[in-house]
Amino acid sequence: MTKILVVADIKQGVLKGSTSELLSKAKALGAETAVVAVGSNIESLTADLANAGSDTQYIADDASLELFSAGPFTSCVVDAAKQFEANLIWFGFSETGKAVAPRVAAQLKAACATEITDITIDGDNVEVTRPTTANKLIQRIKVNASQLVAVVRAGAFEATEGITGAENAVKLSIPETDLKAIIKEIIAEAGDDIDLADANIVVSVGRGAKDQAGIDLVKELATDLEAGFGSSRALIDAGLMPHAKQVGQTGKIVAPTLYFAIGISGAIQHLAGMNGSKVIVAVNKDSEAPIFNVADYGIVGDLFEVVPILREEIKKIKG
Amino acid sequence: MKILTTVKKVVDVELNIRVNDGAIVEDGLQYVINAWDENGVETAVQLKENNSAETTLVSIGGDDNADMIKKCYAMGIENGILIDDPALANADSSVFAKVLQKVYEKGEYDLIITGKQAQDTDNGQAGIMLAEYLNIPCVSNVVAIEVMDDSHVKVSRLGDAGTEIVELELPAVVTVSDSINEPRLPAMRGIMMAKKKKIETMDLSALGTSIDDLGGADLQSEVVEYMQPEARKSGQKFEGDAAEITAEVVGLLSNEAKVL
Numbered sequence: 289m290t291k292i293l294v295v296a297d298i299k300q301g302v303l304k305g306s307t308s309e310l311l312s313k314a315k316a317l318g319a320e321t322a323v324v325a326v327g328s329n330i331e332s333l334t335a336d337l338a339n340a341g342s343d344t345q346y347i348a349d350d351a352s353l354e355l356f357s358a359g360p361f362t363s364c365v366v367d368a369a370k371q372f373e374a375n376l377i378w379f380g381f382s383e384t385g386k387a388v389a390p391r392v393a394a395q396l397k398a399a400c401a402t403e404i405t406d407i408t409i410d411g412d413n414v415e416v417t418r419p420t421t422a423n424k425l426i427q428r429i430k431v432n433a434s435q436l437v438a439v440v441r442a443g444a445f446e447a448t449e450g451i452t453g454a455e456n457a458v459k460l461s462i463p464e465t466d467l468k469a470i471i472k473e474i475i476a477e478a479g480d481d482i483d484l485a486d487a488n489i490v491v492s493v494g495r496g497a498k499d500q501a502g503i504d505l506v507k508e509l510a511t512d513l514e515a516g517f518g519s520s521r522a523l524i525d526a527g528l529m530p531h532a533k534q535v536g537q538t539g540k541i542v543a544p545t546l547y548f549a550i551g552i553s554g555a556i557q558h559l560a561g562m563n564g565s566k567v568i569v570a571v572n573k574d575s576e577a578p579i580f581n582v583a584d585y586g587i588v589g590d591l592f593e594v595v596p597i598l599r600e601e602i603k604k605i606k607g
Numbered sequence: 608m609k610i611l612t613t614v615k616k617v618v619d620v621e622l623n624i625r626v627n628d629g630a631i632v633e634d635g636l637q638y639v640i641n642a643w644d645e646n647g648v649e650t651a652v653q654l655k656e657n658n659s660a661e662t663t664l665v666s667i668g669g670d671d672n673a674d675m676i677k678k679c680y681a682m683g684i685e686n687g688i689l690i691d692d693p694a695l696a697n698a699d700s701s702v703f704a705k706v707l708q709k710v711y712e713k714g715e716y717d718l719i720i721t722g723k724q725a726q727d728t729d730n731g732q733a734g735i736m737l738a739e740y741l742n743i744p745c746v747s748n749v750v751a752i753e754v755m756d757d758s759h760v761k762v763s764r765l766g767d768a769g770t771e772i773v774e775l776e777l778p779a780v781v782t783v784s785d786s787i788n789e790p791r792l793p794a795m796r797g798i799m800m801a802k803k804k805k806i807e808t809m810d811l812s813a814l815g816t817s818i819d820d821l822g823g824a825d826l827q828s829e830v831v832e833y834m835q836p837e838a839r840k841s842g843q844k845f846e847g848d849a850a851e852i853t854a855e856v857v858g859l860l861s862n863e864a865k866v867l
């Protein structure tokens with residue numbers, strides 16, 4: 289039987305939704321599932337990890353693992369993969385996944401695929417599909433190695449309602465601190481906002497908002513909708529929005545039910561981060577802006593005029 | 608300090624890319640330097656300017672990579688190595704990383720800079736795997752770098768919890784994000800000088816290896832087919848009175864799309 293090890297996505301002590309999405313897919317494929325969790329003060333998450341759909345929980349819990357360090361994180365995943373004899377090792381879409389997956393693959397001599405959107409398993413044949421070339425193409429990849437390490441794109445798999453697992457925690461030994469790459473500190477940005485990766489609705493703002501006042505205006509729409517608040521790179525380069533908010537090929541890849549692109553032209557690198565959204569609304573004063581090519585509903589107009597009306601009309605509907 | 612930076616020539620993603628029978632249609636494609644590698648070149652040149660480093664680039668590909676390498680010379684890179692071998696035509700990230708490992712071992716560099724990913728494959732694996740094969744530290748998605756002393760650099764990385772500040776012991780690999788800098792446009796003087804500069808071209812045997820050695824005859828995975836993504840169904844565009852069209856769109860979001 290196929291054995292799938294999912295790397296738990298834990299942020300600020302909370303288990304993120306992607307873990308259950310990946311475990312649900314693993315179960316749907318008929319696999320035996322396990323999860324590996326790395327961090328500090330996370331032992332209390334064992335029940336959550338089981339409820340997310342895992343039958344075994346490999347846990348590396350130590351104060352030394354509080355700040356992300358790729359080397360020790362990799363050692364924990366490799367250790368769990370070996371103990372579990374995993375065929376497939378899956379990460380949710382995250383910077384951690386992108387940094388650790390190639391290392392795990394190199395150490396296990398496994399195949400590696402980033403940002404996969406689908407996987408099929410037919411006996412010994414494993415194939416994955418993934419978007420590539422700034423989302424302009426999709427590739428189908430045949431896995432030849434006996435193990436595959438993959439990073440799964442945000443929104444690729446859905447969590448199954450009522451999925452269950454079993455509590456069966458295994459303590460991993462704690463790897464040594466990497467003295468050649470010493471993590472000094474992490475400067476957190478925009479801590480308590482709604483996580484873009486989890487948000488059902490995302491409102492993103494672009495250079496069209498011009499300055500802080502424009503950004504604040506668009507942010508109010510996000511607040512009304514309890515939406516994640518994202519940005520194009522232009523405002524980040526201008527120092528007006530934090531890096532963590534960037535949507536696109538270099539930033540977060542999101543696939544919410546509803547995406548608002550406000551004052552964003554629709555450069556290919558931005559589209560690569562959001563054109564998997566279910567419904568896209570664009571507000572742009574240039575009727576020729578490329579964002580209209582992907583928008584389901586395009587409003588040609590000045591955002592300073594349109595956004596306040598959007599807020600009002602939405603309030604009417606939501607009561 | 609000796610810096611090695613990697614550059615890849617990739618298809619220009621701004622242009623249309625077509626697929627026929629599971630393969631990319633070459634006709635009409637143009638090739639450019641991978642944007643993230645250009646950030647890497649700029650990083651190397653800035654480190655050279657501020658800290659007296661020696662800069663070398665390595666590229667894997669055919670002799671049509673020469674114009675890209677000359678452009679990097681014009682930006683300020685001093686030496687160029689081209690690994691040109693037809694056996695590498697179908698290589699994957701792991702094989703490329705092993706080629707880079709051989710190049711590294713010949714030159715004994717202190718710092719290796721790669722782009723965080725290549726714009727054609729979007730894999731983001733080769734630089735990180737290279738560090739694993741060399742058993743040296745690596746930080747990916749780097750947005751700032753500063754030399755501390757002869758054997759340490761301090762880097763900032765964009766991670767999931769914020770900006771991570773990491774002190775790296777050299778030799779090390781960093782993979783850079785486009786946020787790290789704005790690559791310079793080469794000056795005329797640089798362009799003229801670049802014309803005369805040589806490129807050291809090697810095949811795998813000159814590098815002291817073979818495709819079998821590198822695992823290239825027995826790939827861990829292979830692309831079997833390319834497809835065009837399903838185009839989004841064309842949407843509706845509303846022009847006219849802002850109050851009217853905005854109300855109409857909100858109505859449609861609620862009643863038609865049922866997402867509000």
Ligand SMILES: Cc1cc2nc3c(=O)[nH]c(=O)nc-3n(C[C@H](O)[C@H](O)[C@H](O)COP(=O)(O)OP(=O)(O)OC[C@H]3O[C@@H](n4cnc5c(N)ncnc54)[C@H](O)[C@@H]3O)c2cc1C
Nearest residue numbers: 494495496520521522536537538551552553557558573591
């Ligand atoms: C390697 C690389 C990676 C990149 N990665 C990313 C990425 O991850 N994410 C990303 O977003 N970008 C990325 N970029 C940058 C990308 O190419 C664009 O430069 C960027 O997305 C543009 O941001 P923008 O749409 O906000 O700005 P612009 O392109 O300047 O567009 C502003 C838009 O606002 C409209 N506008 C102006 N005023 C108003 C108004 N009053 N009302 C309504 N509309 C108005 C204009 O018509 C215009 O369409 C990357 C680029 C490179 C080279």
